[in-house]
Amino acid sequence: MLENDHDLFRGESRRRLLVLGGLTGLSVAALAGRLFHLQVLKGGTYHDLAENNRISLEPIAAPRGRILDRTGGVLVDNTPEYRLSVIPELSGGLGRLLRRLAPYVDLSEEEILSVIKKSRSQRRFLPLKVKSRLTWEELSRVQVRIHSFPGTEIQTYNLRSYPNGTLASHVLGYLGEVSSSDKNAFPTINFRSGDLVGKAGMERQFEPLLRGGEGVREMEVNALGRQVRELNRTDPRPGMDLRLTIDPELQREAEAALGDRVGAVVAMDPKTGAVLAMASQPSFDPNMFIQGISRKEWNALLTDKRRPLTNKAIQGQYPPGSTFKMVVALAALDDGKLNPSEGIYCNGSLNRQNHRFYCWQHRGHGRMDLKQAISQSCDVYFYKMAERIGIDSIERHAHLLGLGKLTGLGLREEAAGLIPSRAWKRRRFNAGWFPGETLITAIGQGYVLATPLQLANMIATIANGGTLRRPTLVWNDKGGQTEIVEHGQINRHHLSLIREGLEEVVHGARGTGRKARSEFGRVAGKTGTSQVVRGKRAADGKALNASNPLYQDHALFVAFAPVDDPAIAISVIVENGGHGGSTAAPVAKRVIDLYLSRLSGGVKVAGTTNPDPGNTTKRQAPPQEEQEE
Amino acid sequence: MIRTNWAAMLGIAGDDRLGLGERLRRYPWSLVALLLSIAILGLIILYSAVGGRENIDLFWGQGLRLVVGLLLLFAITLFVGEKLFRRYTYLFYGISLLLLLAVAMGGTVGMGARRWLVLGSFRFQPSELMKVGVILALARYFHDRGVTTQLGWKELWMPAILIMAPVGLIAKQPDLGTALLVAAVGGVVIFVAGLSWRGVVAGLVVLGASGPLVWSNLHDYQRRRVATLFSPEQDPLGSGYHIIQSKIAVGSGGVFGKGFLEGSQSHLDFLPERHTDFIFSVLAEEWGFLGTMLLILLYGLTILRGWIIASAAHDRFGILTASGLTALFGIQVVVNVGMVIGIFPVVGIPLPLVSYGGSSMMTVLLAMALLIHVDIHSKQHGRAV
Structure with a gap:
């Protein structure tokens, strides 16, 4: 009985153990299957995950290249910034440590509390920023006691600095936090969010060069993010210094000469294409962007009607006004349609297509040859020239002098200006070209637009005998000399005729640019006054809109000097400055004076300023030239 | 003879007790070989898991406990009479x-x-x-x-x-x-x-x-562990962390493993509890699929051997004891490995004979001693399988 029961139990328990054995087999098979899935099928995926786990790449910033002027002086520098950090886990009580630090680095209780609050969201072994931009006193006070502050460290960062403040700020540009468009602009640079990148000027143009190559530390880290050791290190490639062709004294003088007026000055070496000075007023201080610009300050810069962020030397497009007349004269000579000694009569206006085209001198200039027409800026003379040669020839010669297209300076802000043509008008307005428009174009009004840089390059080309160069701001081993864009297309004799006229502008008894005369050499130039608003004129020739300062004409002046061996070419524009001869020419004179006095060693050159014919012949009153248009 | 007298003097000898020679003859050496293989494999893994020479103390401590435990196992299986356990089971339970x-x-x-x-x-x-x-x-x-x-x-x-x-x-x-x-x-x-x-x-x-x-x-943390099992990626740095990192370690081992002491997950602190509950992932990372299959095979054979012992036991106490002990061993293996590879929630179940820890090691060896004890005595009645 008992033996039977026992056998019964044994049989039943064996059956049940078989069930358990089966369950064991299933479980083991499930584990094996899962392991096969993880290790064999997904092994590669998890291998990659493990690799990513292991190494954290830490960038090492490369010191950004400096920007130097042509003499090697520093225009843009890096200055160290000192930050105070504390590693909470080493501090032995963060709050207590901060309160002990407070008297040395001027920490308020509020700041202490905010640092403590911040510490809660950050791992305790990572440095916690307590205070940035320590002063030298704070730095030294903490540094000598650093050992009594556990976990405290001073970190050094390189801050971009512009020691001259606003000097050449438009050329230098500024830095800002990287945006997605910046990333697209420099696809080869591996930006990190929060990186600073050149936003304008040379800082932007030479971003890759200045930035250099970021180094990398490959840190082995554990799961907590704590660094175990350095696996590998690639040192950063420091950014290269960039030397500019900018002449710092000349730049300073150009900016000072403009003063607080709105405008631009571009000075070039006509022999090389090197830009000696490029001023745009008002300007800004690039340091503002580094130290953190407030929204208010930024908005003020953006909404300022005087556009301080705009580099007017290359972004400002102005009707060139009478400075354009040299293009028309050159075209007429080249086309063989003008005898320079031929007298052309000006009675103050010209009637064409039921429209009266006025000369700025409503009384009329009388009979004028080329030299007189240039020096007195006779509009009627150039209306007639334009009729002889037509818009096509004007367009072609404007291009030969670098107008209507990008100069190739390289700054992305640069505007191309505009030289109208029949094709352009067809494209733009789907309309034919009217003969009257040719007349307006001839005096640099209407559709024509040029940047101050283009005008400087134009006058440089005239000065150097017809060689159009690509202007540059970058110094090279040839002193900034650049490649030639156009050469030999313009008759040198015709150019010298133009130059004679330009010299007469400054040195002639009735020249419109007499205020540009320099004691250090003879100057050749051309005044210009460009209309902001195409206002109708009253019978007395006065603009109707004269009362509103923003409707005042722009004053222009382009010049080169010395006449015999041109060393500097310059263009000046003063927005709403009125007349070129009275407002822009004196600005040019200051820059030219400085440059020529340096060339001549301060020796004045006889026969440049006196005797002033204007003084001896009092009958020819100055108001005449002050009204030229 | 001397030994049996010594045992008799301790009062642990029963009337049906077997002689030492007979016990040695009946000894389930295959099971001992399996257990020793697992334990030695475990020690090798532990050496890597504690970071090689850095924490060698842990390694020696575990080795010492293994030796002591094995001595205890042999003492129990070779010298303790069958009736002793039955007499003191309730006392043992009560204590x-x-x-x-x-x-x-x-x-x-x-x-x-x-x-x-x-x-x-x-x-x-x-x-x-x-x-x-x-x-x-x-x-x-x-x-x-x-x-x-x-x-x-x-x-x-x-x-x-x-x-x-x-x-x-x-x-x-x-x-x-x-x-x-x-x-x-x-x-x-x-x-x-x-x-x-x-x-x-x-x-x-x-x-x-x-x-x-x-x-x-x-408790909240327990709920999180269960929830985490189904979607560990939801909280990768919180409750899902163990599972994610463990799966990465296991998976990254691939077929052949990264090599002894070469597991990056294991040696860079990515793996939590790597020398205790998660030691299996160290094996998986460094020895690969081949290593895990080897250990799984050893465990499977051990469990199978346990069920066979249970079915061959000569009486009800033996059958049930062997079944329970085998289940104890087997469930721990399945749950621990399942936890490491993400099919069970994270529960603090150590891997028998491999996980670092004195209590666990002693318990497993005690359980195995009792299992062997049952096996030796089943043969007394000629019902050996």
């Missing part, structure tokens, strides 16, 4: 329960839970003793109740108390994993003892129904 109570009232808090009892410099977890205690008590109970294959409520209320009392105390510590393990092992013993199939179904239904009740009494 274990008292120790659990002591822990509940004033144990040392470690890792956020009260699990440890400190006696001088000796720390151990009474729940480890209870794993074996429950099995012995249940086997003794069913053995005494006589033979039946259709257990009803009349026979089951006492086993239910024997199981639930320690399970409740352990769950309170809180150590849900061990509590469930003890309950499951008890369930297996009852199942083998002859719970009616209706009862099996009813038990499974009750288990399923109590799920929500258990859930509502879980």
Whole structure:
């Protein structure tokens, strides 16, 4: 009985153990299957995950290249910034440590509390920023006691600095936090969010060069993010210094000469294409962007009607006004349609297509040859020239002098200006070209637009005998000399005729640019006054809109000097400055004076300023030239 | 002869006890070989898991415990008479329960839970003793109740108390994993003892129904662990962290592994608890699929051997004890490996013979000693399989 029961139990328990054995087999098979899935099928995926786990790449910033002027002086520098950090886990009580630090680095209780609050969201072994931009006193006070502050460290960062403040700020540009468009602009640079990148000027143009190559530390880290050791290190490639062709004294003088007026000055070496000075007023201080610009300050810069962020030397497009007349004269000579000694009569206006085209001198200039027409800026003379040669020839010669297209300076802000043509008008307005428009174009009004840089390059080309160069701001081993864009297309004799006229502008008894005369050499130039608003004129020739300062004409002046061996070419524009001869020419004179006095060693050159014919012949009153248009 | 006299002097010799020679002849050397293989493999993995020479103390400590445990195992299997266990099973169970109570009232808090009892410099977890205690008590109970294959409520209320009392105390510590393990092992013993199939179904239904009740009494961290199992990526740095990192370690081992001491997950602190509960992932990372299959095979054969011993035992106590011990061993293996590879929630179940830890090692070796003891004695009646 008992033996039977026992056998019964044994049989039943064996059956049940078989069930358990089966369950064991299933479980083991499930584990094996899962392991096969993880290790064999997904092994590669998890291998990659493990690799990513292991190494954290830490960038090492490369010191950004400096920007130097042509003499090697520093225009843009890096200055160290000192930050105070504390590693909470080493501090032995963060709050207590901060309160002990407070008297040395001027920490308020509020700041202490905010640092403590911040510490809660950050791992305790990572440095916690307590205070940035320590002063030298704070730095030294903490540094000598650093050992009594556990976990405290001073970190050094390189801050971009512009020691001259606003000097050449438009050329230098500024830095800002990287945006997605910046990333697209420099696809080869591996930006990190929060990186600073050149936003304008040379800082932007030479971003890759200045930035250099970021180094990398490959840190082995554990799961907590704590660094175990350095696996590998690639040192950063420091950014290269960039030397500019900018002449710092000349730049300073150009900016000072403009003063607080709105405008631009571009000075070039006509022999090389090197830009000696490029001023745009008002300007800004690039340091503002580094130290953190407030929204208010930024908005003020953006909404300022005087556009301080705009580099007017290359972004400002102005009707060139009478400075354009040299293009028309050159075209007429080249086309063989003008005898320079031929007298052309000006009675103050010209009637064409039921429209009266006025000369700025409503009384009329009388009979004028080329030299007189240039020096007195006779509009009627150039209306007639334009009729002889037509818009096509004007367009072609404007291009030969670098107008209507990008100069190739390289700054992305640069505007191309505009030289109208029949094709352009067809494209733009789907309309034919009217003969009257040719007349307006001839005096640099209407559709024509040029940047101050283009005008400087134009006058440089005239000065150097017809060689159009690509202007540059970058110094090279040839002193900034650049490649030639156009050469030999313009008759040198015709150019010298133009130059004679330009010299007469400054040195002639009735020249419109007499205020540009320099004691250090003879100057050749051309005044210009460009209309902001195409206002109708009253019978007395006065603009109707004269009362509103923003409707005042722009004053222009382009010049080169010395006449015999041109060393500097310059263009000046003063927005709403009125007349070129009275407002822009004196600005040019200051820059030219400085440059020529340096060339001549301060020796004045006889026969440049006196005797002033204007003084001896009092009958020819100055108001005449002050009204030229 | 001298040895038997020595044993007799200790009063542990029974009238049916076997001589040493006979025991050695019947000794299940294959099982010993399996256990030794697992333990030595475990030590090698541990050497890597503790960081090689850096924490060599842990390695030697584990090795020492293995040697002591094995000596204990041989002592029990070679010298202790069969009747001794049966005589003291309830005492063993009672002491274990008292120790659990002591822990509940004033144990040392470690890792956020009260699990440890400190006696001088000796720390151990009474729940480890209870794993074996429950099995012995249940086997003794069913053995005494006589033979039946259709257990009803009349026979089951006492086993239910024997199981639930320690399970409740352990769950309170809180150590849900061990509590469930003890309950499951008890369930297996009852199942083998002859719970009616209706009862099996009813038990499974009750288990399923109590799920929500258990859930509502879980600690937050326990709930998170369960939730994490299904979607570890939701909280990669929080509760999902263990599982994600462990899966990465296991998966990145690939077929052949990264090589001994070469596991980046293991050696860069990505793996938490890597020398204790998660030691399997160190093996997986460094030895690859081949390594994991080797260990799984060793475990599978060991468990299989356990079931065979159970079925060959000469009486009810032997059958039930062997079943419970095998279940204890097997469930730990499956749950621990399952946890490491992300098919079980993270519960604190160590990997038998491999995970670092004195209590666990001793318990497993004690369990194996009892299993071997059953095996040796089954052959006494010529019922060897």
